[in-house]
Amino acid sequence: MxxxxxxxxxxxxxxxxxxxxxxxxxxxxxxxxxxxxxxxxxxxxxxxxxxxxxLVAGQETLSRLLADGITEAPAGASPLQAVAAGLERASGAMGPANRELGPRIKAAVAASTELQERDALKSVGLAAAMTAALIARGVPDATAHLAGELGVLAFKRGYAQWSESQGDEAEGLASHALAALEDLRAATASLG
CATH class of the missing domain: 1.10.10.60 (Homeodomain-like)
Known part of the structure; x- marks a missing residue:
């Protein structure tokens, strides 16, 4: 060695x-x-x-990238537009190695209660980072929490679709995460 x-x-x-x-x-x-x-x-x-x-290697970096994207979003951006900027920033750091590992990580997490618990804690940490960045922009607390949670869900859904897709190699995670965020935004509108 x-x-x-x-x-x-x-x-x-x-x-x-x-x-x-x-x-x-x-x-x-x-x-x-x-x-x-x-x-x-x-x-x-x-x-x-x-x-x-x-299995949570890079969580701090991912949290920072999401928060940085939110912080640097244009001043007039809505909370979800700021979250979209965070998703774009974080997605830009994900490459072919991340895409290739996705389905295998998903299978490992699905087979272990301990890893499922750790994955849930990762989601909480990512949401907290986005929520804090939104609050720092002046977004009201409840709105910031909801937008942060939607951001995590969009990232996870987009990552799953991206890593499992057989599509264009040039197609990055950002397009999947942003499409998932738009789907979630539309779903919240239908809640009534």
Whole structure:
């Protein structure tokens, strides 16, 4: 094993997703993940506190990108227009590796209650980041919370559609996330 190779975080995530898919989350050990990624256990623990954290790698970055997009939206933007700007910003950071991992991560999460709980906490964190950015723009609290929650739902729906689609490779996550946000906006109008 090489002393140091770049991309340890990404290699650990891919190794974990592969192992979770092959043998299940509960049967996978940190040692197996580290070995598959070509790193030591101590390197694993420099990047992640435990194996649950592997599937939420990048959450802080994603939260920051969503919030930055909202913050930088034009001054006259509605709350959902600001959320759309956040979705566009975050989507721009997602590439082919994210798209390829999507269905495998979804399967791993679906097969583990522990990962489902961690995924739910990730959603809460993303919504909180968007809500805080909207409140900082002067959006009333209840409206900011609703828009933040819709943003998370749109991102998750868009990501699922994007990662499972066999469409144009050039088509990015943004178009899927924005279409999902528009669908959700229309659905809220029908609530009465």
């Amino acid at each position: 090489a002393r140091w190779q770049p991309g340890a975080t990404q290699r650990l995530v891919v190794a974990a997703v592969d192992l979770f898919t092959e043998q299940g989350y509960d049967a996978t050990t940190v040692a197996q993940i580290a070995e598959r990624a070509g790193v030591t256990k101590s390197t694993f623990f420099r990047h992640f506190s435990d194996k649950r954290e592997l």
